[in-house]
Amino acid sequence: MLKQLTSLVCISLVVLNALAHNNGLALTPQMGWDTWNYYGCSISEQTILDAAQGFIKYDLPKYGYNYVVMDDCWQAPARNATTGAPIADPTKFPSGMKALADQIHSMGLKFGIYSSAGMYTCGGHFGSLGYETIDAQTYAEWGADYLKYDNCYNEGQAGTPKLSYDRYANMSFALNATGRPILYSMCNWGEDGPWNFAPTIANSWRISGDIYDNYNRFDERCPCLSMIDCKLAGYHCAMTRIIDFAAPVGQKAGTNHWNDLDMLEVGNGGMTYDEYVTHFSMWSILKSPLILGNNVLNMTNETLEIITNDAIIAVNQDSTGSAAERMWKVPVFSGGDLSSWSGSLVNNTFVIALLNTSPETQYVTVNFTDVFIDQGPSYQTGTYVIYDLWQKDSAGAWGKDIGTYTAAIPDVEIG
Amino acid sequence: MLKQLTSLVCISLVVLNALAHNNGLALTPQMGWDTWNYYGCSISEQTILDAAQGFIKYDLPKYGYNYVVMDDCWQAPARNATTGAPIADPTKFPSGMKALADQIHSMGLKFGIYSSAGMYTCGGHFGSLGYETIDAQTYAEWGADYLKYDNCYNEGQAGTPKLSYDRYANMSFALNATGRPILYSMCNWGEDGPWNFAPTIANSWRISGDIYDNYNRFDERCPCLSMIDCKLAGYHCAMTRIIDFAAPVGQKAGTNHWNDLDMLEVGNGGMTYDEYVTHFSMWSILKSPLILGNNVLNMTNETLEIITNDAIIAVNQDSTGSAAERMWKVPVFSGGDLSSWSGSLVNNTFVIALLNTSPETQYVTVNFTDVFIDQGPSYQTGTYVIYDLWQKDSAGAWGKDIGTYTAAIPDVEIG
Amino acid sequence: MLKQLTSLVCISLVVLNALAHNNGLALTPQMGWDTWNYYGCSISEQTILDAAQGFIKYDLPKYGYNYVVMDDCWQAPARNATTGAPIADPTKFPSGMKALADQIHSMGLKFGIYSSAGMYTCGGHFGSLGYETIDAQTYAEWGADYLKYDNCYNEGQAGTPKLSYDRYANMSFALNATGRPILYSMCNWGEDGPWNFAPTIANSWRISGDIYDNYNRFDERCPCLSMIDCKLAGYHCAMTRIIDFAAPVGQKAGTNHWNDLDMLEVGNGGMTYDEYVTHFSMWSILKSPLILGNNVLNMTNETLEIITNDAIIAVNQDSTGSAAERMWKVPVFSGGDLSSWSGSLVNNTFVIALLNTSPETQYVTVNFTDVFIDQGPSYQTGTYVIYDLWQKDSAGAWGKDIGTYTAAIPDVEIG
Amino acid sequence: MLKQLTSLVCISLVVLNALAHNNGLALTPQMGWDTWNYYGCSISEQTILDAAQGFIKYDLPKYGYNYVVMDDCWQAPARNATTGAPIADPTKFPSGMKALADQIHSMGLKFGIYSSAGMYTCGGHFGSLGYETIDAQTYAEWGADYLKYDNCYNEGQAGTPKLSYDRYANMSFALNATGRPILYSMCNWGEDGPWNFAPTIANSWRISGDIYDNYNRFDERCPCLSMIDCKLAGYHCAMTRIIDFAAPVGQKAGTNHWNDLDMLEVGNGGMTYDEYVTHFSMWSILKSPLILGNNVLNMTNETLEIITNDAIIAVNQDSTGSAAERMWKVPVFSGGDLSSWSGSLVNNTFVIALLNTSPETQYVTVNFTDVFIDQGPSYQTGTYVIYDLWQKDSAGAWGKDIGTYTAAIPDVEIG
Structure with a gap:
C-alpha cells in the first residue's frame, strides 16, 4: 500500500524558519x-x-x-x-x-x-x-x-x-x-x-x-x-x-x-x-x-x-514539511481510481504511495520518471534502496528493505 | 410510496432547546x-x-x-x-x-x-x-x-x-x-x-x-x-x-x-x-x-x-426536528430517478421514503444497511415493525401495520 | 420561421404602471x-x-x-x-x-x-x-x-x-x-x-x-x-x-x-x-x-x-411587456438545436416562434400543451386562428391568416 | 509550426496613444x-x-x-x-x-x-x-x-x-x-x-x-x-x-x-x-x-x-499591439488538440500559427475564411505572399518566402 525509497533510519530534524503564524508551534504537524x-x-x-x-x-x-x-x-x-x-x-x-x-x-x-x-x-x-x-x-x-x-x-x-x-x-x-x-x-x-x-x-x-x-x-x-x-x-x-x-x-x-x-x-x-x-x-x-x-x-x-x-x-x-503530491490518477474499469503519490523527505529520501480505491487488486509498475517529475532526469535514472513501511524488518522495526531498483519498481501489487 | 419503520402512535412531544432565532416560535415547522x-x-x-x-x-x-x-x-x-x-x-x-x-x-x-x-x-x-x-x-x-x-x-x-x-x-x-x-x-x-x-x-x-x-x-x-x-x-x-x-x-x-x-x-x-x-x-x-x-x-x-x-x-x-436524508439516488433507464430517503424520529422510530420519478413502476428491496447508515451495525441488523402511512388501519386511522422485517424489506413496489 | 396564434390586428395599447426606473420612459422597448x-x-x-x-x-x-x-x-x-x-x-x-x-x-x-x-x-x-x-x-x-x-x-x-x-x-x-x-x-x-x-x-x-x-x-x-x-x-x-x-x-x-x-x-x-x-x-x-x-x-x-x-x-x-419563453429545446443530430418559444400578448393573443439552428430543414408539430404551459388546460384544448407574421395578407399587410387549428399545428416546416 | 502572411520586412513602428497605466512604458511587451x-x-x-x-x-x-x-x-x-x-x-x-x-x-x-x-x-x-x-x-x-x-x-x-x-x-x-x-x-x-x-x-x-x-x-x-x-x-x-x-x-x-x-x-x-x-x-x-x-x-x-x-x-x-486569436481548436483522436491562430500586424500584414499538441503529425489546409474572420470577405478571397518565420531566407535572415496563395494554404504539415 505504501512504499518508500531509501532509508528513513537517519532522519535529522532541522528546524526551518517558519513563515507562517509565528507562535513557534507546529513546526511539524501537531x-x-x-x-x-x-x-x-x-x-x-x-x-x-x-x-x-x-x-x-x-x-x-x-x-x-x-x-x-x-x-x-x-x-x-x-x-x-x-x-x-x-x-x-x-x-x-x-x-x-x-x-x-x-x-x-x-x-x-x-x-x-x-x-x-x-x-x-x-x-x-x-x-x-x-x-x-x-x-x-x-x-x-x-x-x-x-x-x-x-x-x-x-x-x-x-x-x-x-x-x-x-x-x-x-x-x-x-x-x-x-x-x-x-x-x-x-x-x-x-x-x-x-x-x-x-x-x-x-x-x-x-x-x-x-x-x-x-x-x-x-x-x-x-x-x-x-x-x-x-x-x-x-x-x-x-x-x-x-x-x-x-x-x-x-x-x-x-x-x-x-x-x-x-x-x-x-x-x-x-x-x-x-x-x-x-x-x-x-x-x-x-x-x-x-x-x-x-x-x-x-x-x-x-x-x-x-x-x-x-x-x-x-x-x-519529517522536517522538510513538504506534502506528497498526486503524480497521476486513473479511473479503474470496475470503479474507483488508482493513483500514485510522491513526496520529498530529508536527506535525499522520498516517499511513494499507491492508492487503489477500486474493488479489485491492481498491479502497477512504479516509474521513476513519474516519481521524480519534480527532481528531473538525474533522479529519474537513479538506483534506490526501497523500504516497505508497512512491513517490519528482522529486528521488528517498521520499514523492511525490499530491494534495490533502477528506473522503476515493477509489478507492485496494491489492494 | 412512503413507508415508516415501527409505530408513530405514541409520539411524545419533547421541546428541545432551540439554537436559532430566539422568538420561541416554529419549534416544529409552521x-x-x-x-x-x-x-x-x-x-x-x-x-x-x-x-x-x-x-x-x-x-x-x-x-x-x-x-x-x-x-x-x-x-x-x-x-x-x-x-x-x-x-x-x-x-x-x-x-x-x-x-x-x-x-x-x-x-x-x-x-x-x-x-x-x-x-x-x-x-x-x-x-x-x-x-x-x-x-x-x-x-x-x-x-x-x-x-x-x-x-x-x-x-x-x-x-x-x-x-x-x-x-x-x-x-x-x-x-x-x-x-x-x-x-x-x-x-x-x-x-x-x-x-x-x-x-x-x-x-x-x-x-x-x-x-x-x-x-x-x-x-x-x-x-x-x-x-x-x-x-x-x-x-x-x-x-x-x-x-x-x-x-x-x-x-x-x-x-x-x-x-x-x-x-x-x-x-x-x-x-x-x-x-x-x-x-x-x-x-x-x-x-x-x-x-x-x-x-x-x-x-x-x-x-x-x-x-x-x-x-x-x-x-x-416530530420533535427531533431532523430532516430525512437521501441515502441513494440512481437514474432509471427510461428516464427519471429512483431514490431512497430515511430520517430519525422520536422513540427509536424512523421514516423511510422511496421516490420514483421515472414513468415506470419500480421494485426495490429496502436494505437496512442503507436506511441506518447513520445509526450503524446494531440498527442495520434489527427487526422492525413496518407501517405504511398512506394506508389506514382497521380503525380507519392512517398508518397500517404491514409486517415485521429483519435486515431488509423485500419487493417494495413504487409508482 | 415565426408564427402567431390569432390576430394581431386590434392591439390596444394599455399603459401599465411601471415598477422600474421611474422616468416614465421605455414603457415598451426603445x-x-x-x-x-x-x-x-x-x-x-x-x-x-x-x-x-x-x-x-x-x-x-x-x-x-x-x-x-x-x-x-x-x-x-x-x-x-x-x-x-x-x-x-x-x-x-x-x-x-x-x-x-x-x-x-x-x-x-x-x-x-x-x-x-x-x-x-x-x-x-x-x-x-x-x-x-x-x-x-x-x-x-x-x-x-x-x-x-x-x-x-x-x-x-x-x-x-x-x-x-x-x-x-x-x-x-x-x-x-x-x-x-x-x-x-x-x-x-x-x-x-x-x-x-x-x-x-x-x-x-x-x-x-x-x-x-x-x-x-x-x-x-x-x-x-x-x-x-x-x-x-x-x-x-x-x-x-x-x-x-x-x-x-x-x-x-x-x-x-x-x-x-x-x-x-x-x-x-x-x-x-x-x-x-x-x-x-x-x-x-x-x-x-x-x-x-x-x-x-x-x-x-x-x-x-x-x-x-x-x-x-x-x-x-405589445403593452403586456412579457418576453417569450423557450418552452423546449432539443439538440438536432446534424448539429444545432430546435427550440420552441411562446409569449403572451394583449387580448388573448399569443406569439409562437420555432427556431432551427441545425443545417437541415425540420418538421415539427406545434403542440398547444407546450405553447400554453403557463395558461393551463382550458387554453391547451382551444381553437385558434393562426397568422404567419412573415407572410403578407391579400391587402399586402404583414400577417397572413393560415387557418384555424385545435390542440396543435401539425407539420410546420422550419428552415 | 508558424507561418506568416505577406512580408514582415517593412514594419513601421507607430506609437499609439496608450490607454492604460500612463507611465509611458511597455508600448510593446517588455x-x-x-x-x-x-x-x-x-x-x-x-x-x-x-x-x-x-x-x-x-x-x-x-x-x-x-x-x-x-x-x-x-x-x-x-x-x-x-x-x-x-x-x-x-x-x-x-x-x-x-x-x-x-x-x-x-x-x-x-x-x-x-x-x-x-x-x-x-x-x-x-x-x-x-x-x-x-x-x-x-x-x-x-x-x-x-x-x-x-x-x-x-x-x-x-x-x-x-x-x-x-x-x-x-x-x-x-x-x-x-x-x-x-x-x-x-x-x-x-x-x-x-x-x-x-x-x-x-x-x-x-x-x-x-x-x-x-x-x-x-x-x-x-x-x-x-x-x-x-x-x-x-x-x-x-x-x-x-x-x-x-x-x-x-x-x-x-x-x-x-x-x-x-x-x-x-x-x-x-x-x-x-x-x-x-x-x-x-x-x-x-x-x-x-x-x-x-x-x-x-x-x-x-x-x-x-x-x-x-x-x-x-x-x-509589432506596434498594433493586438494579440492573435484562436480561430478554431479541434481535438485529435490520438490525444491533444489542433488549433489555428491569427493576428493583425501593421501594414496589412498578418500572422498565422498552427498548434498541434497531439503525438502525431497533422496535415491542415489553412482556410483564409478562418484566418480573416474578423476582416471579412474582401480579405478572405485575397492573394498573399507567405513567409515561414522559422526558415531563413537566402541571405540568412529569418523569414523565407514560401509562395503566393489565394483563399487557402493547402497541405500544411505540423509537428
Whole structure:
C-alpha cells in the first residue's frame, strides 16, 4: 500500500524558519487526540482525564502524540453575565478548567480547547464571535495549549476570503496577545480557500467538511466534488473523498501551516484494517495533523499498531514539511481510481504511495520518471534502496528493505 | 410510496432547546395557508376571511394548520407621506388590518403578513428595505403573528452571504424589538446560502425559486441544476426539482430554523393524486413548513385526505426536528430517478421514503444497511415493525401495520 | 420561421404602471439606431445628421424608431480643465452637441449619447466614473434624451451585484436629478446579473458581450456558455448565442425595464436574409430594444422589409411587456438545436416562434400543451386562428391568416 | 509550426496613444531576463552582474532584451527597524542595490526588482503590503526600472476584483508618485480577472499560476481548467496549458497593458527544440512579455537561435499591439488538440500559427475564411505572399518566402 525509497533510519530534524503564524508551534504537524469522533457531546472532566490515562497506558507521547483536545460541549449554558468571560459547565467539569489543564500538564501532556467563530458553537453553546479577546485571555489563564476554532453560526461573515480571514484573524491576534503559545487550529471547513489566506494566521486549517468513519461512500451531506470554491462543505465526508479534496492543495502546506484533513477515525470500526492503514498513511504523507479520534483507553492491537507505526509517523513529522503530491490518477474499469503519490523527505529520501480505491487488486509498475517529475532526469535514472513501511524488518522495526531498483519498481501489487 | 419503520402512535412531544432565532416560535415547522398560489394578487379582506372560514369548515386547526397568511398586494399605492408607515389598500381592506387580524384571532387562528426586503415587493408595491423598523412596529400593532419576507428589487444587496444576512437581519432585529412574537419566514430563494447564514435570524428560509403546480417538467425560468451557488433562482420550479434542491441542505434544518420548500400545490390541479401524495410526503419528511396554497373553502375529498393525513403530519411535526436524508439516488433507464430517503424520529422510530420519478413502476428491496447508515451495525441488523402511512388501519386511522422485517424489506413496489 | 396564434390586428395599447426606473420612459422597448455597428469610432456631426436623414427618407418613425444614438468617440481629448465638464471633439462636431441635438429634435427625432462607467470609455476616451453629476447635467443641457452607459475600465468596481449596482445607480440618480427625462440604457454586458439588480435604476440592460454579424459561430472572445455568473463577457458573440443567453432571463423583463440583446446587425451583410429574419423576430419577441446598427442612409429592400415588418414590431411593442419563453429545446443530430418559444400578448393573443439552428430543414408539430404551459388546460384544448407574421395578407399587410387549428399545428416546416 | 502572411520586412513602428497605466512604458511587451526560473532563491549581486554580462556577450539588447530583473530572495531578514525601509541582504549584495543598479545602467541595461502584495514574499521574505509608499520610494532611489509584484500571503485581500484592484493599485500609485518611470509587472496569477481590472494600473499582469519547464503534462498543482474564475492558480502549469488559459483573454491585451504568460523556459532543458520553438512563437504572437528564464551566460546555439529570431520578435513587438486569436481548436483522436491562430500586424500584414499538441503529425489546409474572420470577405478571397518565420531566407535572415496563395494554404504539415 505504501512504499518508500531509501532509508528513513537517519532522519535529522532541522528546524526551518517558519513563515507562517509565528507562535513557534507546529513546526511539524501537531499530534494528539480529540473528544469529538468518539464521544461527541458526551464529555466531562473524567472523559478527558481517562483519555490522558490512555496516552500514558499506551505510551503515546513516545510516538509524538501530546495534545489532549477537549472539543465542543464543555460550556456552561451562559457566559459570565458581568464580565462576558466563558464558563465551563460546572456539572461536567466540577474541578474547573484550570485544575483540569494542570492535571493534563502534570502528566506531561498538553491541553486543547474548542470554540467557534460564530454566535454559537456547532453544538449550540455560546460561540466566540465578538468575544475573541476575553475568550483567548481566559483560555490562556486556564492553561490551554491549543484551540480548535469552528465555523458554525457565523452570521454571514463568510463568502469572500476577506470576510473569513478577518473573522479568524481576530482570534489569531487575540491568542498571540495573551503571550502564551497556543496552537491555533482553524476549522472553517475549507470555505473561501484557507490555504490561500490562513498561512500567516493559523497553524493548520481544515480543508473539508467533517469526516465520517467510512472508506469511500458518497454522502449527499458532503455534496461538493472539489473543495476549491465549494459553497456547502457539509459533513459525512468519506475518508478517500477527503484525500481527493487534499490533492490540489498539498502545495500550500509547510512548516507551521498545515492542511488539516480532519481527525482520524482509526479504531472506530467503520473501515477495515487495510482501509485504516490507507487512512493513516495518506494523512501522514499529506502532512495532516494526526489527531486521534478513537477510544484511546481501550485499543485493539491492530489499532495500536497502525497509530504507532513510527516509520509512517516519521514521514509525517519529517522536517522538510513538504506534502506528497498526486503524480497521476486513473479511473479503474470496475470503479474507483488508482493513483500514485510522491513526496520529498530529508536527506535525499522520498516517499511513494499507491492508492487503489477500486474493488479489485491492481498491479502497477512504479516509474521513476513519474516519481521524480519534480527532481528531473538525474533522479529519474537513479538506483534506490526501497523500504516497505508497512512491513517490519528482522529486528521488528517498521520499514523492511525490499530491494534495490533502477528506473522503476515493477509489478507492485496494491489492494 | 412512503413507508415508516415501527409505530408513530405514541409520539411524545419533547421541546428541545432551540439554537436559532430566539422568538420561541416554529419549534416544529409552521403550518397554515397562504393566499399566493391560488389567488395571486387578487386578494381582499373577504378572501382572507373566507379562507379562515375554510379552516373552521374543514377543522384544519385540529391537524396543526393555524397561520392564515396574506401574501403580496395588500398595500395601498403609497406609504403614509408623513410617517412612512405602511398602509393597507383601503378598497381591498375597508375594515383595516387591525380589524382583520382581530377577526382571525377571534377564530382561534393566527395572522400572517407579507413584505419584501427590497424597494418594491415582487408585485410592485412598496417594499420594506430601509423601512424595517416602522414596518415591523406597524405589523405588530396590527396584530401580525407571521411575516413572509421576499427578495424582489433588492438594489444589488445580494451576492455575498454578508449582504444577504445584513439585509434580512435588519428585519429580524426589528421584529424582535417589537416585543410581539412574530414568526419570521425568509424568502430569499436560496440566494447566498441561507442554510448557512440564516439559522440565527429566521424561523425558516426558502431554498429555491417559486414552485409551480407541476410534477417534474424542466422550465428554463428555474435554470439552476443545484441551489448551492445558484445565481438565478427564478420561478416555475417543478415539485420534484425542489426535492432535488433540498437533498443536500436537509442537514441544516432543525428546531426553530427550517428549510422552506415553498407553499404546497396540493389541490390546485396540476398534478395527479399520487403526485400530490409524494409532494405532501416529501415536504413533510424534509421538515418543510406546510403552508397550503389551494382553495381551502372548497376542497375535494382527495385533497382533504392528503393534507389531513395525521400520520404524515406527525412525521413533519416530530420533535427531533431532523430532516430525512437521501441515502441513494440512481437514474432509471427510461428516464427519471429512483431514490431512497430515511430520517430519525422520536422513540427509536424512523421514516423511510422511496421516490420514483421515472414513468415506470419500480421494485426495490429496502436494505437496512442503507436506511441506518447513520445509526450503524446494531440498527442495520434489527427487526422492525413496518407501517405504511398512506394506508389506514382497521380503525380507519392512517398508518397500517404491514409486517415485521429483519435486515431488509423485500419487493417494495413504487409508482 | 415565426408564427402567431390569432390576430394581431386590434392591439390596444394599455399603459401599465411601471415598477422600474421611474422616468416614465421605455414603457415598451426603445427603438432607434446607434452609430457603433456600422461606423465604429469614425463618427462626426455629419454621420449623425445623415442617419437622421435616413430615418426621414425611409419613414422609420412611422414604425416606432425614434432614437438616434451617438456611440463612443464623440469626445474631445480631455474634459474642461477647470470645470471637469465633458467636451465634444471640436473637429468632428464643429457645431457643438447642443446644436446637433436641436437639429435632431427639429426632425422629430430623439438624441442619444454614450459614456462608460469607468475611467475610460471602451474606445479610450474619458469615462464618467466619478463625473456622474457633471456629465448627466451636461448631457441634459445639450438636450440628450438617451444614455448608453458602458462598462470598460471600471477599476475593479465589479464582481458583486452591490459594486455594479452602486456604480450604475450613481449615474441613474444623476440623470434623474437633471429633471430631463433621459432613457438610461445600461451596458455592463450582463456582469453580476443586471436582471436582478437593475430594474429599479435602468430602462434596459445588456445581457452579454457585444454581438457580431454572424449567425452561430463560436468565437473564443465570447467564452461563456451562459451569462448567469459569467466572469468574462467579452465580445464577438454570435446572434444565436445571445438568444441562448437570453432564454433564462426573459422572466426579468417588463414594462420600463428590458433585457437588451444588443444592437441589430440586420443589413450589415454577415448573415442571410432568413438569418436576419430570425434575428429581428427573436429580438422582438424577447422584448429587446430594437436599435438598428446598419447604414440607415442606404438600405436594400430586403433589409427595409425586415426592419419595417410592423406585425413583428407590434409583438415587440405589445403593452403586456412579457418576453417569450423557450418552452423546449432539443439538440438536432446534424448539429444545432430546435427550440420552441411562446409569449403572451394583449387580448388573448399569443406569439409562437420555432427556431432551427441545425443545417437541415425540420418538421415539427406545434403542440398547444407546450405553447400554453403557463395558461393551463382550458387554453391547451382551444381553437385558434393562426397568422404567419412573415407572410403578407391579400391587402399586402404583414400577417397572413393560415387557418384555424385545435390542440396543435401539425407539420410546420422550419428552415 | 508558424507561418506568416505577406512580408514582415517593412514594419513601421507607430506609437499609439496608450490607454492604460500612463507611465509611458511597455508600448510593446517588455523584454528581458529574470533570475527565478534558473536560479530560484540562490541569487546574489554576482548572479545579476553575470547575467548582465550574458546580455552583452550574446548581444541581446540588439534584439530588444533590456530588463535584468532580480526576483525574490534579495531581501535582508528584516526591514529597517526605524524607518521601515526595505534592506537588501548585505551578504548577497555587499555593494548595495544602488551600486548594482548603477552597474546595470552603465552596461546600457535596465534593472528590475521584485516584491509581493502580501505580508511576505513567496520565498518568505518581507512583503510590501502596507509598505507600498516607502518601498516604491526606495526602489526608485535605488534606480529600479521595473517591479515584478507577486501575490503570496495577501491576508485574504483577494476574491473580488475590487479587493485585488485596491491592493495592486496602491503600489501603482506609489510607483507613479516617485516620479521615476518604473514598469509595473503585476503577478497575481490571474486571480479575480486582472484583464478586467488592471489595464489602467499596470503594464502587464500574469494570467495563471507559475509555468514549469514541460510541454503539456497535467499537474494537479495547477488544477483549474480555465483561468476565468479560477480559485486556485497554483503552479507547475505546463506550457501549452498556459496557452489554453491565454486564448480567451487575448482580447484584453493592448499597448501598455499586456497579458503575461510567465517567464520563458527556453533553454532550461525540459522541452525539445520544437517545443521551445512553439513556446517562443506562441508567447510572441499572444503579445506576452518575453522575459528569459534560462542561464544567459551560457547558451546553446539552438537556444540562442530561438530567442533571437528577430522575425518572431518583430511580431511580438509589432506596434498594433493586438494579440492573435484562436480561430478554431479541434481535438485529435490520438490525444491533444489542433488549433489555428491569427493576428493583425501593421501594414496589412498578418500572422498565422498552427498548434498541434497531439503525438502525431497533422496535415491542415489553412482556410483564409478562418484566418480573416474578423476582416471579412474582401480579405478572405485575397492573394498573399507567405513567409515561414522559422526558415531563413537566402541571405540568412529569418523569414523565407514560401509562395503566393489565394483563399487557402493547402497541405500544411505540423509537428
